[in-house]
Structures are given as C-alpha cells and as structure tokens.
Amino acid sequence: MAEPLRIALAGLGTVGAGVIRLLAANGDLIARRAGRSIEIVAVSARERGKDRGVSLDGFRWLDDMTEFAALDEVDVVVELVGGSDGPALALARKALAAGKGLITANKAMIAHHGMELAALAEANAAPLRYEAAVAGGIPAIKGLAEGAAANRIERIYGVLNGTCNFILSEMATTGRDFGDVLAQAQALGFAEADPAFDIEGTDAAHKLAILAALAFGTRLDFPSVDVTGIDRIRAGDIAQAGALGYVIRLLGIADCEDGADTARLFQRVAPCLVPVSHPLAGVTGAINAVVAEGNFAGRLLFQGAGAGDGPTASAVVADLIDVARGNVPPPFSLPVASLAASAPADPGHRRNRDYVRFMVDDRPGVLAEITAAMRDAGVSIESFIQQGHPDERDGRPVLVSMVTHEGPEAGVAKALSLLDGSPSMVEAPLVMRLLG
Ligand SMILES: NC(=O)C1=CN([C@@H]2O[C@H](COP(=O)(O)OP(=O)(O)OC[C@H]3O[C@@H](n4cnc5c(N)ncnc54)[C@H](O)[C@@H]3O)[C@@H](O)[C@H]2O)C=CC1
C-alpha cells in the first residue's frame, strides 16, 4: 500500500469531531478504497482540554493552527473552523502557498475568497476541495462537477440550509414557535455559530454562489446574490400556503443567460411556495436537496442530510479520499483564468406567480386600496383571501394574502411601491414567489 495521506485537522467542533469518529470507524475500509490510509497527525482548536467525546491521543496539538502549513509531516490541511476571514482564511492561504492540500467545509470563506484560493491552489499545484461546504453530506459538488460535466446547466436550485428547512417544516407540521425550533436546531449542531447566517439566508447564499460558479463556469459573485431570509414568515403564511396547496421552503435559485458580451447571472435566495406535488416539498427537517437541470441529463435531484456531524464528516472524508487517489480536478472545474465574468441579471423582467401577504388594519376600504394598487400596476390577481380570524392582537391587524397570475416582477414591485407609506399597512408586505 502507498504512503499514508497525513492530515492536520483545524477545528474540533461538530464537524471536526465527526471526522475523527468517521476515520476511526471506517479507516480500514477507506484505506482499501483509497489505496492508502488517511492518518490524522496534528490537530488544533480553541481549547485544548475540552471534552469532545473523541480521543486526541497520538495527535500533535498546535495552539496556532496556521503553523500546520510549515509542518513537513502534513500533506493536507482540513479546515473546519468557520468564518469567512480570520484564522480560517489565514490558514487556507498559508497551507496552499506551502503546496499543501486544503479541504474545507467553510462555505463563507469559499464564497468570499474562492477565486483567490483557487488561483493559489493552481499556482502551487495544491488540491483544494470543499464538498462539505455545499449541502453537507450530499455529493452535490461532485455530482455537478463530475457526474453532470457533459451538460450545459440551464438552472440550479434547491433547499440549501438545513436549519431553515428544519424550522419551516417543524412549524408547519407541529405548529411550534420559531424561536423554540431554532433553539433545537442549534442544540442538534445544524446551525451556524451565529444563527443569523442561517435565518437571514446568508448561509444559503454562500452555497448558491458556489453552485452557480460551478454550474455556469462563471467567476464567483456572492455579493450579487439577492437574499431574503425566513425571519418574516408567520404561522399565518404557512397556513395560507397550505390551504393553497403549497409548502414554504427557503430556496436558492440561479440561472445564467448569455449576454452580448457578458453573461447575465441571476442568483436569489428567498422563501418560495413549492407545490405539494414537487419533490422539494417532501424535503423536510435538516435535509437538503439540489436540483440541476442539464440540457441532456434533464432534471437531476441530489438529496440528503445537509447538516450535522456524520453527514458533513462524510463529505470531508470523501474529498480526502479523492486527494489520496490523486483525483484533483480544478476547484471550480475550469482553470480560474477561464471562468467567465458575469453581470447580475435584471430581475424586473422575470415572470412569476407571486404570493403577496399584507398585515393591515381591519377597516373598510383596505382591500379596495390593495386591489386598486394591483390594477394600477397592471398586476392580475388569481385569488385573494382575508384570514377569518386575526393573526395576532384582538381584532387587528389581519393577514390578507393573494396569489397573482403570472407576470413580470416589476409589476408587483410597482404595486407595492404605490402602497408604500399607506396608513393601512401595519408592516411592509411580504412577497414569496411560486416555484415554477
Ligand atoms: N455543523 C454543520 O452541520 C455544518 C458545518 N459546516 C461548516 O463547517 C465548519 C465547522 O462547523 P462546526 O463544526 O459546526 O462548528 P463548531 O462551532 O462546532 O466548531 C468550530 C471549531 O473551530 C474552533 N475555532 C473556532 N474559532 C476558532 C479560532 N478563532 N481559533 C481557533 N479555533 C477556533 C472551535 O474551537 C471548534 O473546535 C464551518 O465552516 C461550518 O459552516 C458545513 C456543513 C455543515
């Protein structure tokens, strides 16, 4: 058998401890499959003495993880610390510059600095892989970059955040309170260190930007993702969506049109209404799903656990096995210099059916005011419902919702601008697109 692949592990939290457990449990099987064993030689985290339920015996401990880059006995650094910058980025840069492989689960770092790190990896002939960063245990990166490599990808979309999906599906099936379900997701190790990254949609946006770059061969453009989180969704919206035959899912959606001289990239993360008959409606709890529409393969659905120690460790170790086998394609499928520049697409011309929800004072004329704004903006209403009983305080406000006929996004935006500042509106209206 060939020499072992020697790794240094930075970060010993949910995922790091999961990697130690996985390698201990499946090490022999992995060595047979990879043709060489994968051995942890050094580790680092914030607190040395913490009880993690795994033994660190036999591993060298370093207080400063960036020193891994200088260790001759390390072939690959595994970064499981998190954060787009800080020690994770310092370690990534130093490791790649030293020609060491880098495996990371850190979508924030890849979304922000993926182009720089990929260029560094190329320049130093160092492997860079990040399967765990997108949709946890699902081999979505591998599926897209290798399995679907023969296709032109028309659209990519999916459920990309386990914490939000867990919250939305628990609220829908049990009627539990948002904060209570979020606390459970944190206790189960699904949530980010700062759960605002999950519920505000940022984590899903990191993953979508990475998927879009891979799917369309464009440079990463995280700042252009249009992001809306789930924090404004009420129990009343979930009930209303259910009555209409939909479930609410936080979706990341991207497509790319060839423009005259530059590609037009559309990237959006937002809660959407998904028909109960669509496969994504059945994606519940911390499960993720990625749909890639290929021009020859058709609709490909990758589904599985998007968060948690075991599934995420499975993706990290799958990357290590690829490195051990020497299967190291460019981090974004193409050399960095070949990735196309893109400009953000104008969403105003996109055609959707929309769910629009208003919280209004329950007084005469308010429904007429809403329908007049829709009429004046040229928006055609398919259905219009005022919930029989108020969502919150006694008597008012009340939740009024509508579904529009298909039309350009600019139409609904115009109608809402006409209602802007109306004293009838208790809070800003909420728009959720219907997945088409
Ligand atoms: N938990 C999950 O289900 C998933 C996590 N990820 C990603 O994996 C990475 C790790 O996530 P978790 O294991 O959940 O995090 P965690 O918070 O459980 O563990 C983080 C580890 O890094 C160490 N650390 C953090 N900041 C440090 C610093 N400044 N200096 C030294 N050590 C530091 C901590 O001591 C801890 O050992 C993150 O990038 C996360 O986004 C990706 C997919 C799923």
Ligand SMILES: N[C@@H](CC=O)C(=O)O
């Ligand atoms: N916080 C993330 C963890 C995996 O990426 C999630 O909830 O999906």
Ligand code: NA
């Ligand atoms: Na993955």
